[in-house]
Amino acid sequence: MIVKKSNSLNAFVILCMVMLLSVLLTGCQRIGGASPKTQSQSTTKQVSNNSSFKFYFGDVDQSAGIISAPVIISNSGKQDMTLVSKNFSLDIDGNRVKLLHVPGEANDFHVNMNSGDNWSNIISFYVGGRLSNADISRMKMIYTTDDGVEHVASNVSASKLNSILGNDSGDDSSSENAISSYYQNMKNYLKEQKENNSSSGGNTDSVNSLKDEFNDSKYDHLRTWMVVSYKDPSTVLIKVLNETNTDFTFNLNNLEFVDSSGEETKVASDYSSFQIDLLHGKSTTVVVPLESKLSKSNAPYQVKLLSDDNSSSDSDNDDNYFSTSATPYPIELAMNNATDYSSVFQAQPDELNDSSMQWGKGKISWSNDTLSISVSLSDVFSIKNDFTKYKLVGIERDGTKGDVESATDGAPSKVDNSQPADLKIKFSNLKNLKTYKKIYLQYGSKTLTRIK
The missing domain is CATH 2.60.40 (Immunoglobulin-like)
Structure with a gap:
């Protein structure tokens, strides 16, 4: 499982307490000031003016002590480069945190970028509390290269980010590596298995293996969980554990929540053009804004994804959106009162599938x-x-x-x-x-x- 609930969760809470003491900001009572030594170290960093490395981030979202933002890095230089997750940091008044890491999970990544490439993603940091607007206005997102040179991201509007994204926007549900295609593939695979078993009298030799069908013997080893806190009802926390041998992307434009009366809620436009990288063998956690609040009174909500199968006639497929309920591990959605990541995945029995x-x-x-x-x-x-x-x-x-x-x-x-x-x-x-x-x-x- 992703979180080893007793020891790992305790370790995470201890980690949170340490981070709260050393990282949280002076301006909001939750954040202690950095020591003079730390401040002097931060002022001696070499800041890059390298125009070939362009780093942008958009509007941030936050919930459960996590802050997320869409980012774009452009390599307009002549040399190829490799992005390394440990080199990202978030700085507020000289206090720094690295990318979110949950004990017991593999969250690291390396991205090879050729000359002229753009890389876009949504990245997350754990800050252990809620940042004020003033905190966010002073926030710097930084990428530090191995030689100690810092590249400070430019905070730009959603329209500017979308113009940089251009044709790379994450709305292609037909891509075989899109998570919507993944769930559609698994849904069709299980349906074919059932039909073949029925027609062959239970002879499993007539059923293709996952390896034969998808060139991946662990293709069914992907899990997705979502949590909406009543404290932040217009934000969804998305957690994906990809234990397959295949990399996927989560195109946020392909996600919707349908309440008990059929009303649909989608991801806010500031984020809907982006996709989340889901690397094989890795866990990914982000918080994403919704276009409107989810309400307990309108529960239960169904999570639906945009299908690339226009001919589908399934009863749960409305306007080409489908439920993942007929897959080995459907997407699970919980609603609770969590205010910190350490309690996000605690729920009462009536809040669970x-x-x-x-x-x-x-x-x-x-x-x-x-x-x-x-x-x-x-x-x-x-x-x-x-x-x-x-x-x-x-x-x-x-x-x-x-x-x-x-x-x-x-x-x-x-x-x-x-x-x-x-x-x-x-x-x-x-x-x-x-x-x-x-x-x-x-x-x-x-x-x-x-x-x-």
């Missing part, structure tokens, strides 16, 4: 008014339980809801994905449920599993 949780066979102790049940998690999210939201619901013979008993207590309060957890949920009195032939476990209004 059904596929994220595997519930065991529950056992009711009528004498102790207790339910014992196991649960295991299959992705990056952990569960944060509020046991007063658990309910046992009796179902009448005609299918209508009968008696409902709410829990009073339970343990454990947190469940991570390292191993299955055994929950013990306490109720005040379960005697009214004893005669029901069907009993379900709910959390809030979400039905989790059948108990009896």
